[in-house]
Amino acid sequence: xxxxxxxxxxxxxxxxxxxxxxxxxxxxxxxxxxxxxxxxxxxxxxxxxxxxxxxxxxxxxxxxxxxxxxxxxxxxxxxxxxxxxxxxxxxxxxxxxxxxxxxxxxxxxxxxxxxxxxxxxxxxxxxxxxxxxxxxxxxxxxxxxxxxxxxxxxxxxxxxxxxxxxxxxxxxxxxxxxxxxxxxxxxxxxxxxxxxxxxxxxxxxxxxxxxxxxxxxxxxxxxxxxxxxxxxxxxxxxxxxxx
Amino acid sequence: xxxxxxxxxxxxxxxxxxxxxxxxxxxxxxxxxxxxxxxxxxxxxxxxxxxxxxxxxxxxxxxxxxxxxxxxxxxxxxxxxxxxxxxxxxxxxxxxxxxxxxxxxxxxxxxxxxxxxxxxxxxxxxxxxxxxxxxxxxxxxxxxxxxxxxxxxxxxxxxxxxxxxxxxxxxxxxxxxxxxxxxxxxxxxxxxxxxxxxxxxxxxxxxxxxxxxxxxxxxxxxxxxxxxxxxxxxxxxxxxxxxxxxxxxxxxxxxxxxxxxxxxxxxxxxxxxxxxxxxxxxxxxxxxxxxxxxxxxxxxxxxxxxxxxxxxxxxxxxxxxx
Numbered sequence: 001x002x003x004x005x006x007x008x009x010x011x012x013x014x015x016x017x018x019x020x021x022x023x024x025x026x027x028x029x030x031x032x033x034x035x036x037x038x039x040x041x042x043x044x045x046x047x048x049x050x051x052x053x054x055x056x057x058x059x060x061x062x063x064x065x066x067x068x069x070x071x072x073x074x075x076x077x078x079x080x081x082x083x084x085x086x087x088x089x090x091x092x093x094x095x096x097x098x099x100x101x102x103x104x105x106x107x108x109x110x111x112x113x114x115x116x117x118x119x120x121x122x123x124x125x126x127x128x129x130x131x132x133x134x135x136x137x138x139x140x141x142x143x144x145x146x147x148x149x150x151x152x153x154x155x156x157x158x159x160x161x162x163x164x165x166x167x168x169x170x171x172x173x174x175x176x177x178x179x180x181x182x183x184x185x186x187x188x189x190x191x192x193x194x195x196x197x198x199x200x201x202x203x204x205x206x207x208x209x210x211x212x213x214x215x216x217x218x219x220x221x222x223x224x225x226x227x228x229x230x231x232x233x234x235x236x237x238x239x240x241x242x243x
Numbered sequence: 244x245x246x247x248x249x250x251x252x253x254x255x256x257x258x259x260x261x262x263x264x265x266x267x268x269x270x271x272x273x274x275x276x277x278x279x280x281x282x283x284x285x286x287x288x289x290x291x292x293x294x295x296x297x298x299x300x301x302x303x304x305x306x307x308x309x310x311x312x313x314x315x316x317x318x319x320x321x322x323x324x325x326x327x328x329x330x331x332x333x334x335x336x337x338x339x340x341x342x343x344x345x346x347x348x349x350x351x352x353x354x355x356x357x358x359x360x361x362x363x364x365x366x367x368x369x370x371x372x373x374x375x376x377x378x379x380x381x382x383x384x385x386x387x388x389x390x391x392x393x394x395x396x397x398x399x400x401x402x403x404x405x406x407x408x409x410x411x412x413x414x415x416x417x418x419x420x421x422x423x424x425x426x427x428x429x430x431x432x433x434x435x436x437x438x439x440x441x442x443x444x445x446x447x448x449x450x451x452x453x454x455x456x457x458x459x460x461x462x463x464x465x466x467x468x469x470x471x472x473x474x475x476x477x478x479x480x481x482x483x484x485x486x487x488x489x490x491x492x493x494x495x496x497x498x499x500x501x502x503x504x505x506x507x508x509x510x511x512x513x514x515x516x517x518x519x520x521x522x523x524x525x526x527x528x529x530x531x532x533x534x535x536x537x538x539x540x541x542x543x544x545x546x547x548x549x550x551x552x553x554x555x556x557x558x559x560x561x562x563x564x565x
Contacts, residue, residue, distance in 0.1 A: 166530045167478035169509040177476040178530055179556060181563065206563075222527070 149192035149209075149242030156217035157234045158196070160225045170211035178222035184211030185218050188242065196220065197239045198228040206243070267394060269384055280402060287401070290411060294380040300373065301386055303418045315523035315549055322553040323560060327361045331561035334366045334451075341439065341452045349459035350469035356458050358558035359544060363426040370424060370448065371417035375400060378420040379429075396420055400429035407445060414448070423447030424454040425461075435461040465543045468536050472512070473555050477533040479520065480505035487520040492548070494519045494539050501533075508533055521548050 146152060166178045172190045176182065188194065188209050196218070197204035205227045213219050218240060220230065230236055267275075273287045307313075335342065335357050342353035364370050379400055382393035400420070404411040416422040420429065425447055427436060436445045439456025446453050479487055483505020490496065494517035498508060501518060510533070512518075519539065521532040532552075541551035 163525075163528045163530060167476040167507065167509065173511075175476050175510055178525065222525075 145187050145189070147189065149188050149194055152188065152194070152240070152242030154217070154240045155199075155237055156240070157236070158218045158220050158225070158230065158238050159216050159234050160230070160232065161219060161221055163222075166222075172210040174210045176211070176221070180221050181205060181207050181224050182210045182221045183207040183218055183224060184213040185209045186213045186216065193243045195241045195243060196224065196228065197241070198230060199237045199239055201229045201236070203228050267384075267390070272383070272394060272397075276398065276401065280398075282401065282405075290376070290401075291380060293412060294374070294376040296381045296385055297373070297377055300378055300381045300418045304382065304386060304389070313549075315552070316526045318549045319553055319556065322362050323556045327365065327557060328560045328564050330366045330368075331357050331361045331557065332565050334360065335561065335565060338451050338455060341455050345439070345455050345459040349456075349463040349467075351459045351462045351467050352558070354558035354562045355462070355541070355554065356455055357561055358554045359458050359541075360424060360454065361557055361561075362550070362554055363421075364424050367424040367451070367454075370426075371415060371421065373416060373418050373420075374412065375414045375416040375420050375422055375429075376411055378416065378418055382420065393420070396429050399433055403429050403433055406433075424449075424451065425458050427457065427461075431461065432457075435464055461544065462540055465540045466536060467540050471537055472510075472535050473537045473541070474521065474532050474534045474552065475508075475510050477510075477520070477531050478507040479531050480507060484522075488522055490520065492519065492542075494534065494536050498533075506533070521552070523548070523552060 161176060161178065161184075163178070165176050168176050170176050170182070170184070174182070183194075183196070185194075190209060190212070193206055193208050195204055195206055205224050207220065207224050211219070216234075218238070220228070228238075269291055273282075273284060273291065276282045276287055277284050335353065342356060345351065345356060346353050360366055379393055379397040383390055383397045384394075386393070401411065403409070404414070414422060417426060421427065422429070422432065427447055432445070432447065436447055436453070436457040437460045438445050438453060440450065440452035442450075444450075444453075445457070447457055486504055487501065487506060496517065496519075497515050498506070498512060498518050499514040501520065502508065502514070506520065508518075512535075517536060519534045521534050521538070522529055523532065534548075534551075538551055538555070541554050542548065544550070544554075
């Protein structure tokens with residue numbers, strides 16, 4: 001047994017010596033059977049198929065098993081699709097294509113929309129209980145953030161903080177105090193100051209925006225609303241000017 | 244049975260004797276002053292003889308006839324209004340240098356000093372028209388409920404007039420004997436008033452600089468913490484309201500303890516800071532605040548949660564308007 005091992009090692013030594021180091025040596029010369037990575041051509045012994053779902057996720061089987069557990073996200077194509085004559089279909093890769101920029105009117109804060117720009121917004125309608133009111137109000141999902149409050153002028157309607165929000169943390173990290181002169185706004189930057197004027201009572205206050213709002217234009221603190229003599233129903237038109 | 248009756252009788256007799264012993268007459272008081280502080284007896288009897296007992300002072304000192312405390316939102320309107328805010332800005336601009344000096348020396352923000360003076364006497368406009376000696380005599384000998392306190396104040400007032408070489412019959416103040424623009428009681432005048440403009444006199448009746456220095460010194464001596472918060476809004480779990488409001492009116496407990504008992508505080512103060520829970524009745528319902536050491540220091544000027552909150556709000560408003 002010991003002799004055998006010695007012989008094998010000696011043989012191996014001779015073989016390694018006989019191969020010239022300058023020649024390119026390939027693995028195939030040393031092995032009689034080519035070894036192929038198992039993940040590329042899985043054998044039946046492999047437990048690759050134990051989890052059957054993995055087959056559906058493998059992009060190589062997309063054509064065989066369509067629409068099952070397929071990941072929604074796909075990698076962008078590395079090269080643009082080409083026609084049969086070799087020319088690209090798009091002049092610019094479609095994922096890098098420049099889109100028209102969304103322009104925001106400085107007066108309204110809305111996207112450039114003539115009707116909205118010219119008309120004053122109508123007061124929010126009264127809805128019945130079973131109607132979904134939040135669908136009708138502007139939502140922060142499509143209101144682009146404004147980088148600075150300078151030159152910002154908008155007219156709209158305000159809501160007010162509830163008593164239950166007294167002592168809660170705002171988006172800026174400050175705590176909401178009902179006697180503070182603060183407000184939550186839909187798209188102005190945090191900690192910017194604005195003048196809010198009640199066009200009906202002709203009163204105006206300066207408030208700091210320290211909170212983010214997701215439904216509606218602006219939400220005023222108890223004290224700010226009190227100083228504007230704002231009614232609880234949000235039916236009085238306000239003008240907001242950035243400082 | 245007879246024995247028990249006897250005991251009861253003796254008890255009643257003893258208690259009445261004790262009650263009688265508590266009431267100090269003018270004569271006893273004068274003898275005390277002569278013995279303790281070396282006043283002349285004839286001087287004091289003459290002085291107190293010239294002082295008058297005023298019935299309207301006792302009326303003013305008695306609690307409100309309705310028996311109800313004024314709610315916070317009504318109290319706030321009296322002290323935080325456009326008139327006081329405008330006056331505060333004006334006072335601040337007129338005494339900017341002195342206020343800056345006081346802020347640097349004592350570490351008390353100028354806005355708080357201005358607000359205190361505004362709440363007390365509308366920046367010196369309303370320092371009170373009663374003679375201090377009348378008010379103190381009336382309250383020390385004709386209002387048994389608070390006689391002990393005011394006898395001490397009368398004692399301090401007499402010593403004060405001797406020390407400062409003032410005429411005791413001429414000084415004016417509020418119906419409770421509080422004097423000058425800062426409304427200092429005689430005892431706090433002796434302890435905390437300072438000469439802040441270097442003229443050698445502690446004049447809190449007409450000298451704004453001395454008043455500013457004295458108010459700042461009062462806060463400093465009571466432990467004002469420079470740069471620390473005064474009061475912030477908080478929430479309380481509904482089951483904990485009773486327990487937290489029954490605690491002593493002082494920042495005795497740490498935030499850690501209060502949070503364990505049901506305080507919901509979202510501020511960034513560390514858990515070892517001391518705090519106290521304050522409840523105020525607003526128009527839309529009761530709201531809660533967490534007062535810190537500085538809030539407690541403001542209540543040392545006047546022992547009322549409404550007073551301290553009004554001072555803080557007025558200070559904020561003046562700072563915003565400036």
